[in-house]
Amino acid sequence: DAMVIQNPRYQVTQFGKPVTLSCSQTLNHNVMYWYQQKSSQAPKLLFHYYDKDFNNEADTPDNFQSRRPNTSFCFLDIRSPGLGDAAMYLCATSRQTSYNEQFFGPGTRLTVL
């Protein structure tokens, strides 16, 4: 089945230690998104890629970076995680038109010690 895969499902890191979360998709969608979700709140968009074009949200901290080396993969890098960065990180994909729904991965739960 076509899907969005996130690895790892659970990630524990130490305060200030860089961490990378990965997302891959077999849907061949143009657009990929990274969201941060805390405590059953609404997902907060961090950034998205339209093909290789990177679009950062204005309020996304500089601590968060992303890479998309090809259509299938996208990475979220947190350069110096703080305690406030502990959250669920969701990757999503969609086709290029705005009426298409987003398909979400299962998420990576990040714990910062």
Next chain:
Amino acid sequence: AQSVAQPEDQVNVAEGNPLTVKCTYSVSGNPYLFWYVQYPNRGLQFLLKYITGDNLVKGSYGFEAEFNKSQTSFHLKKPSALVSDSALYFCAVRDIGDYKLSFGAGTTVTVRA
């Protein structure tokens, strides 16, 4: 600017009773509207969407939603709720030509046996 309001933090119903989760929206033009469901420690699952046409939209797992332009609402409904429908539900809106989804705060549904 686009926004979504889910006026109820929680909805509690008995199994077999009708379930309604409310959503109102605000967009500058014609909206694309979506409902997602999230189970604990999982990503969001797409339920249904409204793009244009028939105001009653049918989706996955027996859910449907009614688009009401005059009331700017898109309420999610299920005629007979199941215990397995207990989850967190998000309404989302996207303006035409925009890739960004605006999510409501979410409504926790509890269906008691």
